Amino acid sequence: MQTADYIIHADYVITMDNDLPVLGNGALAIQGNKIADIGSFDDISKKYSSKNIIKGENTAVLPGLINTHTHAAMVYFRGMADDLPLKEWLEEHIWPAENKWLSPEFVSDATELACLEMLKAGITTYNDMYFFEDASSIAAKKIGMRAVLGAGIVDFPTVAGNSADEYLSKAERFIKEWKGDDLIVPCIAPHAAYTCSPETLKRAKNLADKYNTLLHIHLSETEWEVREILARYNKRPIEHLEAIGFLDKNVLAVHCIWVEDNEIELLSKRRVGVSHCMESNLKLASGFAPVVTMLMSGIKITFGTDGAASNNDLNILSEMSTTAKVHKALSNDPTVLNARTVLLMATRWGAEVLGIGDITGSIEKGKAADIVIMDLNKPHLTPLYDIYSHIVYSARPSDVETVFVNGKLVVDNGRLCTADEEEILSKARDWQGKIR
Numbered sequence: 001m002q003t004a005d006y007i008i009h010a011d012y013v014i015t016m017d018n019d020l021p022v023l024g025n026g027a028l029a030i031q032g033n034k035i036a037d038i039g040s041f042d043d044i045s046k047k048y049s050s051k052n053i054i055k056g057e058n059t060a061v062l063p064g065l066i067n068t069h070t071h072a073a074m075v076y077f078r079g080m081a082d083d084l085p086l087k088e089w090l091e092e093h094i095w096p097a098e099n100k101w102l103s104p105e106f107v108s109d110a111t112e113l114a115c116l117e118m119l120k121a122g123i124t125t126y127n128d129m130y131f132f133e134d135a136s137s138i139a140a141k142k143i144g145m146r147a148v149l150g151a152g153i154v155d156f157p158t159v160a161g162n163s164a165d166e167y168l169s170k171a172e173r174f175i176k177e178w179k180g181d182d183l184i185v186p187c188i189a190p191h192a193a194y195t196c197s198p199e200t201l202k203r204a205k206n207l208a209d210k211y212n213t214l215l216h217i218h219l220s221e222t223e224w225e226v227r228e229i230l231a232r233y234n235k236r237p238i239e240h241l242e243a244i245g246f247l248d249k250n251v252l253a254v255h256c257i258w259v260e261d262n263e264i265e266l267l268s269k270r271r272v273g274v275s276h277c278m279e280s281n282l283k284l285a286s287g288f289a290p291v292v293t294m295l296m297s298g299i300k301i302t303f304g305t306d307g308a309a310s311n312n313d314l315n316i317l318s319e320m321s322t323t324a325k326v327h328k329a330l331s332n333d334p335t336v337l338n339a340r341t342v343l344l345m346a347t348r349w350g351a352e353v354l355g356i357g358d359i360t361g362s363i364e365k366g367k368a369a370d371i372v373i374m375d376l377n378k379p380h381l382t383p384l385y386d387i388y389s390h391i392v393y394s395a396r397p398s399d400v401e402t403v404f405v406n407g408k409l410v411v412d413n414g415r416l417c418t419a420d421e422e423e424i425l426s427k428a429r430d431w432q433g434k435i436r
Contacts, residue, residue, distance in 0.1 A: 003020075003048070004029035004049070005032060005052060005388060006029070006046075007044060007048055007052070007053045007054070007055075008030070009055040010026060010063055010094075011058060012060040014063075014388070014391070015362055016343065017364050020344070022387055023040065025041050025042075025374065026039070027043075027044040028280075028371070029044055029047070029050070030369040030371075032389070033368055033407035034369060035363060035371075036048070036364060036365065037365060038102075038364070051309050055081075056372065056375070058375065058377035059376060059401070061377055062122075062343075062371075062372050063123025063348075063370060063371070063372070064172055064360065064370035064371060064405065065121075065124065065317070065346050066123070066316075067126040067304055067314065068252065068275040069305070070126055070314060071128065071130050071309075072115070072128050072307075073106065073107040073168055074092055074094075074110070074310075075114040075117065076109075078312050079312055080135040080314070080435070081309070085225075085284065086221065086286055095158075095307060097194040098159065099269060099423075101220060102160065103132070103159070106337075107135040107235045108136070108139045110431070111139035112424045113428045113429070114308070115143040115145045118315070119416065120414065121397035122317065122397065124149070125248040125350070125354070125370065126146070127187075127354055128149040129189040129216050131158065132160060133149045133186070134174060134177070137149055137178055137184045141184055142419065143418050144410040146185075146406065147183065147185070148158070148216075148356070150196075150214070150216040150353075150358040151167070151171035151186065151189060152189050153171060153188065164197070164199075164261040168204065171207060174186050175184050175187075175213060178253070179211060182429045183405070183406060183417055185213075185214075185356060186206055186211075187208070187214035187216055188213055188349065192218040193229050194232075208250060212250070214250055214355050215246070215252070215255060216254070219254060219255060220257055220259050221258075222286050222287070223279060231320070234259065236237065236263060238263035238266055238272065239262075248272070248414075249272070250355065251270070252353050253272050253277045255275070255286050257281060257287040257289045257371075259280050259289070259294075261293075264290065264297050264299070264340075266268075267297075268298045270302055272299070273353025274353075275299050275302050275304035276304065276323060277304070277305065280304075280305070291327050292330075292331050292336050292337065295341075300345075302345050302346070302353050303316050304399060305319060317395050317396060319346075320392050324338075324339070324392060339389045339391070340388050342392045346363040350409050368405075368407065369404050372403050372404075372410060374395060375399050376399070381395065381399065398414075
């Protein structure tokens with residue numbers, strides 16, 4: 001008998017590995033930060049003993065969900081400037097608020113709230129684009145969340161820097177400081193082609209190549225953006241990035257709404273990953289990304305919530321359900337974006353486009369124990385015929401009972417284990433008072 005730190009037993013173990021099997025009456029053993037074994041509960045019980053056996057009837061175990069695009073600290077601007085088009089929302093409300101309030105303390109406190117919200121919704125990994133990412137790193141690590149954190153790059157002055165030179169210098173220092181951490185993965189996040197010059201984008205790409213990090217960028221989000229890039233460079237945004245040598249497998253492009261067939265071919269050819277932010281796109285009336293066409297071309301589509309200031313929550317479960325249903329309607333085909341594909345987009349593919357597919361994204365031996373346990377004993381989850389269907393179309397954050405990240409118990413019976421929830425909420429209300 002081997003000793004496991006935890007044995008988790010559930011009616012359904014949804015592995016999301018290559019064959020997408022679901023193990024009935026399944027179990028997994030956790031040793032340290034890794035998944036040591038998976039199988040039937042009888043088999044695991046014969047091979048492992050543990051003082052910590054989590055055994056629940058009417059439960060499902062699945063890999064932690066992955067949020068491939070957000071601005072976590074913007075959770076403090078939730079509901080501050082709603083019902084506006086993107087350009088007005090950003091330039092007249094969000095950027096002025098950021099210039100007034102952003103600081104390491106603001107980002108740290110806000111990131112704690114964002115991590116609390118995401119973990120309680122079953123998200124174990126998120127990909128961020130913001131400023132003061134050192135503060136984000138410390139906060140996320142304190143809460144115990146896995147994060148790919150993108151150092152924001154723009155060409156104009158903000159409270160975080162005065163020039164592209166300064167942003168890029170800070171980004172390199174950030175990468176050097178955090179590369180190799182067990183939870184924090186640093187990356188480069190040039191904001192967009194309309195806020196970064198071709199020279200800035202090339203320098204960001206060179207920096208990402210130097211340290212083999214992800215490049216995280218907004219791309220073709222609005223019709224205005226496409227018109228602006230056409231006017232500046234006589235090319236559409238994706239064609240422009242291709243022309244300057246920016247696109248490759250380490251690029252994660254966010255939104256990709258206003259894209260044409262030849263641009264989709266370029267994304268596929270360069271193996272660019274895409275983060276689809278359905279609910280933010282709906283709320284800002286940005287448009288509908290051609291998700292089905294991109295999937296058919298071989299592009300890995302994943303889910304992002306965007307920031308809570310434009311969504312207004314950090315909930316991948318609702319992104320899955322909304323996305324599947326909207327694109328079925330747009331395609332006039334109820335078979336597209338079936339539940340298995342959608343859950344794959346929210347787990348394994350999410351990890352793969354972030355460059356951490358060897359670490360997380362599925363329940364497999366040797367991968368990190370980033371695990372979510374859901375309580376299925378709920379009216380809206382009863383009766384149950386297809387567990388994939390229930391996770392995608394019916395599950396809610398309130399169904400998340402237990403969460404592990406990197407083998408550590410971070411949510412137990414719906415409560416955060418790593419920090420004081422009330423203190424996090426109290427700090428958020430204090431900031432609300434200042435900002436108001």
